[in-house]
Amino acid sequence: MTVKKKKDRVLIFDTTLRDGEQSPGASLNHREKLEIAHQLARLKVDVIEAGFPVASPGDFKAVQAISEAVKGPTVAGLARCVKKDIEVCAEAVGAAEKSRIHVFLATSEIHRKYKLRKARSEILKLASTSVAYARTLCPDVEFSPEDASRTERDFLAEVVEAAIDAGATTINIPDTVGFAVPSEFGGLIAYLFDTVPNINNAIINVHCHNDLGLAVANSLAAVQNGARGIECTINGLGERAGNAALEEIVMALRTRPEEFGGAWTGVKSEHLFGVSRLVSRLTGMSVQRNKAVVGANAFAHESGVHQDGMLKNRSTYEIMRPEDIGIDGTELVLGKHSGRHAFANQMTRMGITLSDSELEAAYDRFIALADKKKHIYDDDLVMIAREQMAEVSPVYMLEYLHVSTGTDTVPTATVRIRKGTDVLQDAACGDGPIDAALKTIDRMTGIQGTLIDFSLQAISVGKDAMGEVSVRVDFGEATISAKSASTDIVEAGTKAYLSCVNRLLSERNGDKEAVPKNKAARRKGGMNASPMKAAPTKESP
Ligand code: KIV
Numbered sequence: 001m002t003v004k005k006k007k008d009r010v011l012i013f014d015t016t017l018r019d020g021e022q023s024p025g026a027s028l029n030h031r032e033k034l035e036i037a038h039q040l041a042r043l044k045v046d047v048i049e050a051g052f053p054v055a056s057p058g059d060f061k062a063v064q065a066i067s068e069a070v071k072g073p074t075v076a077g078l079a080r081c082v083k084k085d086i087e088v089c090a091e092a093v094g095a096a097e098k099s100r101i102h103v104f105l106a107t108s109e110i111h112r113k114y115k116l117r118k119a120r121s122e123i124l125k126l127a128s129t130s131v132a133y134a135r136t137l138c139p140d141v142e143f144s145p146e147d148a149s150r151t152e153r154d155f156l157a158e159v160v161e162a163a164i165d166a167g168a169t170t171i172n173i174p175d176t177v178g179f180a181v182p183s184e185f186g187g188l189i190a191y192l193f194d195t196v197p198n199i200n201n202a203i204i205n206v207h208c209h210n211d212l213g214l215a216v217a218n219s220l221a222a223v224q225n226g227a228r229g230i231e232c233t234i235n236g237l238g239e240r241a242g243n244a245a246l247e248e249i250v251m252a253l254r255t256r257p258e259e260f261g262g263a264w265t266g267v268k269s270e271h272l273f274g275v276s277r278l279v280s281r282l283t284g285m286s287v288q289r290n291k292a293v294v295g296a297n298a299f300a301h302e303s304g305v306h307q308d309g310m311l312k313n314r315s316t317y318e319i320m321r322p323e324d325i326g327i328d329g330t331e332l333v334l335g336k337h338s339g340r341h342a343f344a345n346q347m348t349r350m351g352i353t354l355s356d357s358e359l360e361a362a363y364d365r366f367i368a369l370a371d372k373k374k375h376i377y378d379d380d381l382v383m384i385a386r387e388q389m390a391e392v393s394p395v396y397m398l399e400y401l402h403v404s405t406g407t408d409t410v411p412t413a414t415v416r417i418r419k420g421t422d423v424l425q426d427a428a429c430g431d432g433p434i435d436a437a438l439k440t441i442d443r444m445t446g447i448q449g450t451l452i453d454f455s456l457q458a459i460s461v462g463k464d465a466m467g468e469v470s471v472r473v474d475f476g477e478a479t480i481s482a483k484s485a486s487t488d489i490v491e492a493g494t495k496a497y498l499s500c501v502n503r504l505l506s507e508r509n510g511d512k513e514a515v516p517k518n519k520a521a522r523r524k525g526g527m528n529a530s531p532m533k534a535a536p537t538k539e540s541p
């Protein structure tokens with residue numbers, strides 16, 4: 001057995017809740033973010049980047065709640081090199097056992113010239129003053145020179161040195177646009193280790209995007225050259241083509257440690273499959289079947305030759321054991337005779353943390369579903385948990401839905417919804433039953449939405465499987481995504497649409513009540529008080 005040396009430990013920095021949530025179409029509500037954060041702690045990642053607190057009141061509240069509730073990993077929040085961003089971030093992560101402020105500033109010529117309109121000297125100064133200011137609020141400060149891989153090497157080295165001098169405890173080298181290739185990116189990390197005199201005073205992280213499908217390869221090349229922190233996301237979610245996939249990084253280091261000088265992570269790989277499935281269900285971003293490590297086909301052997309080899313000795317075609325990532329082939333199937341205890345046990349086994357009242361309500365949903373379908377699988381249970389977390393207090397609830405459709409009929413829907421004690425009912429025709437139902441809802445709520453995405457996916461297996469509908473709706477003032485599942489896909493689509501309406505209404509409310517103090521100041525122009533004299537930029541990571 002190889003001895004794991006402390007110096008070879010690679011810290012896993014999970015950014016599913018920040019960069020991952022920036023994936024087009026992957027939005028999570030407060031309760032869902034908290035659940036994912038609990039699961040990441042169970043997985044034993046080292047750092048959870050919980051959000052970008054200044055971006056919205058919802059982000060602020062989520063980072064704050066995760067900091068308060070989740071024990072184990074460091075909780076990080078993102079901030080631009082802007083005084084108020086840093087203050088809001090410090091306030092949001094303040095309650096964590098271990099907190100971190102992660103400040104970033106673009107350094108490449110393209111970004112300096114077109115986005116920031118700042119000279120090298122201004123960037124250098126802004127990076128150091130921001131890191132130094134963050135250090136006055138938090139002992140753990142990370143600095144990211146955004147677009148590092150396209151930054152002139154000598155200038156990047158200067159910025160990194162200045163940030164470490166100013167107190168950065170971690171330096172992150174992002175390949176922001178996924179432009180690098182492994183030999184080059186590994187070479188960049190080696191160059192920084194050779195050139196920056198104080199480099200050993202900080203941990204070097206990397207943060208690779210997957211635009212050329214090289215995010216994992218680039219991250220691993222960085223480890224071979226001295227990086228000891230990898231920023232990654234569950235299922236490789238993230239801006240555009242995503243970030244490096246956490247499960248692939250962890251399993252590559254675990255399967256081939258000798259190629260990485262014995263590098264290892266503290267991640268409990270046996271939870272990888274469960275977390276992957278939860279994130280996929282909660283974000284509505286499905287995992288492709290042939291995805292490495294966690295895809296449905298990752299351990300399926302189809303050809304006769306392979307099956308024969310597997311039967312003789314698994315090592316002929318298997319480089320990882322399914323049980324190492326939590327696929328143990330012993331999924332317990334529940335049904336309508338399963339009691340509360342079995343239901344609660346199964347939820348706990350999957351690492352899902354529901355309060356007593358949530359568990360009780362989830363059990364009622366389970367019984368209702370078990371009346372419609374015989375076997376309830378883990379995927380169905382994740383869906384039940386998700387529906388339980390979906391909306392704390394929906395304004396509109398679907399009470400009744402009847403559709404009439406067929407080859408020679410005009411599709412018509414009759415819909416009844418409840419708003420508090422008011423019951424509204426109406427009917428409309430449409431191009432199809434879903435169009436008819438949504439038109440009826442628009443008429444009753446007086447809110448016009450345009451459906452810009454509608455996708456359907458089967459959950460678990462069998463003809464009676466539930467269909468999960470994910471929708472994206474443009475309301476003009478906001479674009480909102482939601483999902484719903486049912487054994488009836490028209491009902492699932494209608495409920496998902498109504499969820500979007502409810503989310504719109506709750507965002508309208510939330511905006512009024514949830515503005516953190518510092519943010520309110522910023523809106524009033526408090527930004528000018530910045531000691532860094534930094535004008536707010538429009539950049540977003
Ligand atoms: O991709 C990127 O550069 C980022 C930074 C904020 C680290 O997400």
Ligand code: ZN
Pocket residue numbers: 019174176207209239541
């Ligand atoms: Zn990123």
